[in-house]
Amino acid sequence: MTLRLSASNIGKTYNSDQILRDCSFSFSEQGIYVLTGANGCGKSTFLRICALIEEPDSGEINYFSDKSMVQKNLELRRRITLVLPKVGVFHTTVFKNVDYGLRIRGIRGTEANERVEKALEFVELGHKRNQNARTLSSGETQRLGIARALVIKPEILFLDEPTASVDQKNTRIIEDIILNMKQDSMATVVITTHDRQQAARLADHLLVLKDGKILSG
Amino acid sequence: MFLAESFKTAFSLIIGLNAELLGIILLSLKVSGSALIIATLIGLPLASLLGFKRFRLKGMIISILHTFMGLPPVVVGLLVYLLLSRSGPLGFLALLYSPSAMIIAQSILAFPIVAALSHSAIVGVNPVITQASLTLGATPYQVSMTIIREARYGIMSGIIAAFGRVMAEVGAILIVGGNIAGFTRVMTTTIALETDKGNFELALALGIILLTISLVINSAVHIVQQKGATGAGR
Numbered sequence: 171m172t173l174r175l176s177a178s179n180i181g182k183t184y185n186s187d188q189i190l191r192d193c194s195f196s197f198s199e200q201g202i203y204v205l206t207g208a209n210g211c212g213k214s215t216f217l218r219i220c221a222l223i224e225e226p227d228s229g230e231i232n233y234f235s236d237k238s239m240v241q242k243n244l245e246l247r248r249r250i251t252l253v254l255p256k257v258g259v260f261h262t263t264v265f266k267n268v269d270y271g272l273r274i275r276g277i278r279g280t281e282a283n284e285r286v287e288k289a290l291e292f293v294e295l296g297h298k299r300n301q302n303a304r305t306l307s308s309g310e311t312q313r314l315g316i317a318r319a320l321v322i323k324p325e326i327l328f329l330d331e332p333t334a335s336v337d338q339k340n341t342r343i344i345e346d347i348i349l350n351m352k353q354d355s356m357a358t359v360v361i362t363t364h365d366r367q368q369a370a371r372l373a374d375h376l377l378v379l380k381d382g383k384i385l386s387g
Numbered sequence: 388m389f390l391a392e393s394f395k396t397a398f399s400l401i402i403g404l405n406a407e408l409l410g411i412i413l414l415s416l417k418v419s420g421s422a423l424i425i426a427t428l429i430g431l432p433l434a435s436l437l438g439f440k441r442f443r444l445k446g447m448i449i450s451i452l453h454t455f456m457g458l459p460p461v462v463v464g465l466l467v468y469l470l471l472s473r474s475g476p477l478g479f480l481a482l483l484y485s486p487s488a489m490i491i492a493q494s495i496l497a498f499p500i501v502a503a504l505s506h507s508a509i510v511g512v513n514p515v516i517t518q519a520s521l522t523l524g525a526t527p528y529q530v531s532m533t534i535i536r537e538a539r540y541g542i543m544s545g546i547i548a549a550f551g552r553v554m555a556e557v558g559a560i561l562i563v564g565g566n567i568a569g570f571t572r573v574m575t576t577t578i579a580l581e582t583d584k585g586n587f588e589l590a591l592a593l594g595i596i597l598l599t600i601s602l603v604i605n606s607a608v609h610i611v612q613q614k615g616a617t618g619a620g621r
Binding site: 221223244247248251252253254256257258259260261270271274275318319322 | 513515516517518519520521522523524525526529533536537540615
């Protein structure tokens with residue numbers, strides 16, 4: 171049974187500016203959930219809260235497997251992952267960047283190599299495996315971020331504005347990667363984007379964040 | 388003419404490299420190398436503590452470390468001398484005028500450099516690295532180790548800079564080592580002594596070797612910094 175998310179009445183205030191208010195969202199089926207809204211409306215904040223990277227001021231984030239709630243601990247954090255708009259590339263090769271998530275889980279050797287190679291091929295970066303990751307272009311860096319997430323086989327993958335700073339060619343490649351993930355039932359994907367056309371191209375479930383609340387979904 | 392003659396003799400001394408000269412060079416490297424290891428073993432954990440933990444007096448400790456980066460070697464020599472002298476609190480160890488005393492003095496000189504520069508390197512790591520580690524499921528310990536790994540070039544620069552500082556210093560080791568031939572005589576103290584005696588050839592020979600070591604150290608720092616500068620960190 172896949173992991174399900176339930177966000178209830180999430181509130182978040184920055185510098186007396188209430189970004190999120192009673193924001194609720196839940197899903198029970200796999201697919202691509204696209205959260206759209208104007209720039210600065212709180213999409214990224216909501217995603218970081220859902221991915222347990224940031225604490226809400228009010229409300230609750232819960233994860234369920236079958237009918238039981240999963241404790242918010244390291245084990246849960248390792249079943250979900252978030253790719254940030256600034257990927258945070260480690261100062262090493264592309265291969266070792268992707269291998270990171272496996273190494274910290276104690277997965278090494280042949281299994282790790284095979285998984286890294288597969289993830290790199292999936293994002294079309296196999297030919298750059300030995301390159302210093304900091305020399306990649308913006309689009310390639312985003313794809314590296316996705317490969318780094320995919321290699322750990324998350325049940326839920328959060329992608330925060332994955333194509334915000336990349337060119338058209340890389341936008342198309344990244345969208346294809348996301349659609350292929352859906353086809354292969356690799357993970358439930360939750361994406362934020364301010365591009366409505368992209369939202370329409372990708373979404374199984376479209377959500378709009380406005381005035382601190384999720385209006386549809 | 389005199390200068391040219393002195394240089395000529397100095398070079399022939401280097402090429403000939405007699406046992407005494409070799410002994411002086413090796414002792415210099417042994418003393419400074421040991422001091423660097425001790426300074427790193429204490430300085431790096433302290434830098435990590437200052438980089439990752441929040442606690443009272445943290446700002447004051449950082450300020451003290453930065454101030455102590457410029458500690459005058461003679462002052463350190465004097466303090467270590469007072470500690471290790473027969474009537475001092477550590478006099479019972481009988482370490483004065485020994486290589487151990489010189490290592491202690493140089494460790495004190497190197498430690499603030501290693502700690503302060505390592506701390507700067509650690510806090511200089513882009514915060515997105517921390518977030519990336521967390522999103523990939525790292526534990527707090529794994530996040531810390533990742534940040535230290537990302538700061539490795541800055542940390543290495545700090546360690547190499549500290550080595551350069553202790554290799555070149557003379558004040559502290561002269562006071563606590565006593566410049567005893569074949570026992571505590573190192574390159575810098577020999578240069579000082581031989582210049583006093585008017586024996587410029589040996590002093591020049593050691594000066595050239597010291598400068599070469601310094602050049603190698605600075606080149607290493609440059610290479611390390613160049614490697615660390617690859618990419619701005621997306």
